[in-house]
Amino acid sequence: MTAEKNGLFDEVLKKLKRHDSWVILCHENPDGDTLGSAFALYSLGKREGKSVMIVCPDSLPDTFSFFPHAAELRVTKSLPAGEVRNALLAAVDISTEKRTLANMPELLSACADSVNIDHHGDNTMFAATNLVVPSASATAEIITALLSAYGKGITEGEASALYTALVTDNGNFRYNSTSVESHGCAQLLLEAGAKPTEIDDRINENMTDKILRLWGLALSRTELFAGGKCALFWLRGFEIDGADADSNALDGLINMLMRIKGVKVALFLAEKNGNNKLSVRSRAPYSARDLASRFGGGGHQNAAGAKISGGFEDTLASVKKEAEKYVAFGNTSAQ
Ligand SMILES: [Mn+2]
Incomplete structure (x- = not known):
């Protein structure tokens, strides 16, 4: 081994x-x-x-x-x-x-x-x-x-x-x-x-109906951008709290975005304790870790995350903008 x-x-x-x-x-x-x-x-x-x-x-x-x-x-x-x-x-x-x-x-x-x-x-x-x-x-x-x-x-x-x-x-x-x-x-x-x-x-087969509906709410907000290469959804803190979600209730949710044909980068923004938690998944040639590091985060090559302070709406807008730039320019610093 x-x-x-x-x-x-x-x-x-x-x-x-x-x-x-x-x-x-x-x-x-x-x-x-x-x-x-x-x-x-x-x-x-x-x-x-x-x-x-x-x-x-x-x-x-x-x-x-x-x-x-x-x-x-x-x-x-x-x-x-x-x-x-x-x-x-x-x-x-x-x-x-x-x-x-x-x-x-x-x-x-x-x-x-x-x-x-x-x-x-x-x-x-x-x-x-x-x-x-x-x-x-x-x-x-x-x-x-x-x-x-x-x-x-x-x-x-x-x-x-x-x-x-x-x-x-x-x-x-x-x-x-x-x-x-x-x-x-x-x-x-x-x-x-x-x-x-x-x-x-x-x-995996142990979800409450409230959590299933919370997943559904996120799924209903799926947004594609950057020519269909990026997919994003989000959840607010009160929505997560309302479903009595514990820290792993949302594990795996982001992977649903990677099921969409043509998606290379998936993004999930969740509001938590007044902070914003960004999860990122990617397929080659894109690196979830590189994109997460632009927000002070890190992780694995194809699965990473970051904690981002600031207002939720502003953070959501900047995540979208940064992902769009990243997909357009890749790993080069040409921005
Ligand atoms: Mn591990």
């Missing part, structure tokens, strides 16, 4: 074995990958009798409440430095220290040691050891390899969490990140007891 070929794989494995205390971090607005990968690691730590903590700045979406030890997630925006003093800080699926606890600089210097386990190509390499494998379709591939190499097996609960993480990040093996290694990882997880149909029922 690719992850094992990374020169830092063994170093991370040694650090996990050496430290008796792990503080595992997830990213904000947590998705299946950060949570499934982190809970699998947390469960291994528990089995090994380590002192483990799993921390996320935002709460656990209901969909993932079947993960092992799900009720033990500590939801907080920051941690007292004293709580990490003797611990290995393990960041899971976090591309930048800005996407997790607010006092990361303090925690990184206070902790006994730190590892950063991730697959984002634009990872800022903020930890002491940065095991970043951009070819992995999910951080779950790296965590699965670590658990296998650790030598204590993978439980059925861990396999279910990791399989969820894997398929939510690679779109059920549809995205171009899907590789031989993704399927190799799935094989290991199925052998360890993961049940694809049960997991799919939990994560």
Whole structure:
């Protein structure tokens, strides 16, 4: 598996074995990958009798409440430095220290040691050891390899969490990140007891009618521009709140835009807590990451996002304008 070929794989494995205390971090607005990968690691730590903590700045979406030890997630925006003093800080699926606890600089210097386990190509390499494998379709591939190499097996609960993480990040093996290694990882997880149909029922066939109607509202606003290469829709904060949407209720919605024939760049603007969250998807030759970076964001080549402050209407107009320019001029700076 690719992850094992990374020169830092063994170093991370040694650090996990050496430290008796792990503080595992997830990213904000947590998705299946950060949570499934982190809970699998947390469960291994528990089995090994380590002192483990799993921390996320935002709460656990209901969909993932079947993960092992799900009720033990500590939801907080920051941690007292004293709580990490003797611990290995393990960041899971976090591309930048800005996407997790607010006092990361303090925690990184206070902790006994730190590892950063991730697959984002634009990872800022903020930890002491940065095991970043951009070819992995999910951080779950790296965590699965670590658990296998650790030598204590993978439980059925861990396999279910990791399989969820894997398929939510690679779109059920549809995205171009899907590789031989993704399927190799799935094989290991199925052998360890993961049940694809049960997991799919939990994560994809589990929507409330309110959320389905919210998706419908967004879909009804679909707008094509830039000669049909760009597609966009949007949702206001009160609409999202009115549907009791939690942080993953809108996951996958943007992909509906990519189903339109000829669309190369999809954009979804959602208002959240007075801020604007932009999601971007792309097909070659366009880069979602490049476009998101124009708004201070980042992510993967074909799936990225940005947080944009300012009024909703103005932000929507500037997103459209910037996307139009980007598609017209591509990666050149000719604007
Ligand atoms: Mn991921």
